[in-house]
Amino acid sequence: MSSTTKSQIRDIMAEYLKQCGIAYPHEVCLDEYFRADCYTEAERRGFDMKALKKSLDTGIAIAATCYKHLDNYSTQVYIGVWTGLITYIDDNYGTYSDGLKEFFGRFTHQQPQRYQFLDQLVTMIHELPQHWGTVAANLIFTTQMDFFTASIIDSVIEGIEIKSAMAPDYPQFNRRMAGASRAYAIMSIPPELDLKSWIQVLPDYIHYTDHANDMLSFYKEELRGETLNYISLIAGSNGIAKLEALKKLANETAECYQRGCHLLESSPKALNAYRSFCVGYVGFHALDARYKLDQLNL
Structure with missing residues (x-):
């Protein structure tokens, strides 16, 4: 990876965190x-x-x-x-x-x-x-079933040509099933909260959970030369460069986070849970050495 590409990835990540108002955690301890x-x-x-x-x-x-x-x-x-x-x-x-x-x-x-x-x-x-x-x-529960089903689908279609241009929604379909994001989002919501206070934020919550991971994984995946990750697939389906796809996804995900915060303003406990999870999710990726985020000097 060139120093220019690395710098561009860093700048996109830094801007994303700035838009979300999330400070990159340099010291995360278990x-x-x-x-x-x-x-x-x-x-x-x-x-x-x-x-x-x-x-x-x-x-x-x-x-x-x-x-x-x-x-x-x-x-x-x-x-x-x-x-x-x-x-x-x-x-x-x-x-x-x-x-x-x-x-x-x-x-x-x-x-x-x-x-x-x-x-x-x-x-x-x-x-x-x-x-x-x-x-x-x-x-x-249904998220777990989707997760298993996605694994089975991936094994059956292994080696298939992903015709992203003709099936532009397939990368998102696959990502949503395989990521278990719905479960991770819902688990963060305090069970005592009324369903009415959080159900409408769930689509943005799921988007954030899926795609914050895609963005924070992108650097290590580029180092390994991966081509079947979500960002590579949407870049192919839209006929754009991967860094452009990364930037587009970063902006969309930041908008999801901001929209979710506004939507939950009337429910302080739900808003606190949402923010706590989203900030913690960045912290998890910072903590896990697999993602190599320390190399980006965020």
């Missing part, structure tokens, strides 16, 4: 007590800690940075463990694809899953109503 509590909970559930430790650490980092505004500490721990499990599934689809393809059928017939960690996920699904209301719990 609460070791929270990490220990998540480990204890995962062990209580019978997780294979040797296999899941790396994924669980990712889940703990997300929960610690994005969900600390939630009053119920057990819900924060639940999110950390659930995210660790979802991350493990995402990272190891090829190994467990047969179990994921059978998941819904076994779930609906109340049969044991092919793999133990999927049975553990079923248990966590059953616990959703303990942490969120009916609508939120339902949406989190």
